[in-house]
Amino acid sequence: MSATLDVPVIQAPHEVDRPGSRQQKEVTRLLPTWLLGVVIAALCAFVLLPLLYIFLASVNSDLSVARGDFWPEAFTFENYSKIWTSVGLANGLANSVVVAGSTAVVSAALAVATAYVLVRYEFRGRLTMLRGLLALQSIPGTLLLLPVFVLYSSAATYLKIQIIGTHWGLFLTYLTFALPFSTWVMVTYLRGLPKELEEAARIDGASNLGILTRIILPLSWPGIIVSGIFAFLLGWNDVLFASIMTRPESQTAAVALQIFATSTEGGAVPYYGQMMASALVCAAPVVILYLFFQKYLVGGLTAGGVK
Incomplete structure (x- = not known):
């Protein structure tokens, strides 16, 4: 006569979301991914476009800048040598x-x-x-x-x-x-x-x-x-x-x-x-x-x- 033991099956607990895990990031994210990318791109453009204009104006002639030209007709670095x-x-x-x-x-x-x-x-x-x-x-x-x-x-x-x-x-x-x-x-x-x-x-x-x-x-x-x-x-x-x-x-x-x-x-x-x-x-x-x-x-x- 053999006796059988019923061993209870222990189920693995659900994975707890650790701080910084992917599940928690998706829950706590305030903006969708595409909208976050748009906001970051807009902020970068807000900061970088004026800097780009300043650089292009620094390698442009004074007359072209006074006319309102954004892109220089000919790139020159004479201004950087004259300022000293x-x-x-x-x-x-x-x-x-x-x-x-x-x-x-x-x-x-x-x-x-x-x-x-x-x-x-x-x-x-x-x-x-x-x-x-x-x-x-x-x-x-x-x-x-x-x-x-x-x-x-x-x-x-x-x-x-x-x-x-x-x-x-x-x-x-x-x-x-x-x-x-x-x-x-x-x-x-x-x-x-x-x-x-x-x-x-x-x-x-x-x-x-x-x-x-x-x-x-x-x-x-x-x-x-x-x-x-x-x-x-x-x-x-x-x-x-x-x-x-x-x-x-x-x-x-x-x-x-x-x-x-x-x-x-x-x-x-x-x-x-x-x-x-x-x-x-x-x-x-x-x-x-x-x-x-x-x-x-x-x-x-x-x-x-x-x-």
């Missing part, structure tokens, strides 16, 4: 790199140290300083143009310190506006770093300066680069303060372009080709900077968004 003498772009680019670059480096360095103190230490006035950083972002820079100019002029009159017309005077001006934003970016980033790493370093005998230089700085490169790039853009794109606070030998590239465009408006045929070529040359360093630090920008801008 007619616009004075070499001196302007050098001044912009010095002022904007120093502003980015110093602003990022000070922002890391300031944000570390505001995030990791409790002291009286800490919340007031954090709120003050946000309040400073709401003040338009045009309102501070006259006070800053009067302050620097008074320094030259009473203290015999010449600030207006110098590189470091423009550097101090940009640092004043860049430091609050850079500090707030670093505050948001440092809040996401685990405190356990610092506690372990303290147990091993590391000082506050050692923790900042050996632990915080290596982990904070995305936030540092984001704050530095925004400070660099502040100094690179500014025209208002640079036109008031500089002399011909210390003018930035933005001021050189403005002066060249203003001086050629009254002519029979404005130098449109040289203007477009100058604009592309001035935009190239910023584009290269974004492409080089793209991976750090994504991490730095999204830091603190998910806890």
Whole structure:
């Protein structure tokens, strides 16, 4: 007599949609595939078509651009060779790199140290300083143009310190506006770093300066680069303060372009080709900077968004 055992058949459970799986992507997609492609193509055309026109105008003659011709009759790169003498772009680019670059480096360095103190230490006035950083972002820079100019002029009159017309005077001006934003970016980033790493370093005998230089700085490169790039853009794109606070030998590239465009408006045929070529040359360093630090920008801008 043999006994039979009924073994229950265990059915395989249904596959659970994991985060990022194909099933979940199809469920959470807001737009159909074809409509998403149309939207992306429209956005790319919105950005790239003006750039294409600027490039075609830079390799075209001034008369053809003035007539409204989109496609050049003959491609020429003479405009790119003329801008170094007619616009004075070499001196302007050098001044912009010095002022904007120093502003980015110093602003990022000070922002890391300031944000570390505001995030990791409790002291009286800490919340007031954090709120003050946000309040400073709401003040338009045009309102501070006259006070800053009067302050620097008074320094030259009473203290015999010449600030207006110098590189470091423009550097101090940009640092004043860049430091609050850079500090707030670093505050948001440092809040996401685990405190356990610092506690372990303290147990091993590391000082506050050692923790900042050996632990915080290596982990904070995305936030540092984001704050530095925004400070660099502040100094690179500014025209208002640079036109008031500089002399011909210390003018930035933005001021050189403005002066060249203003001086050629009254002519029979404005130098449109040289203007477009100058604009592309001035935009190239910023584009290269974004492409080089793209991976750090994504991490730095999204830091603190998910806890």
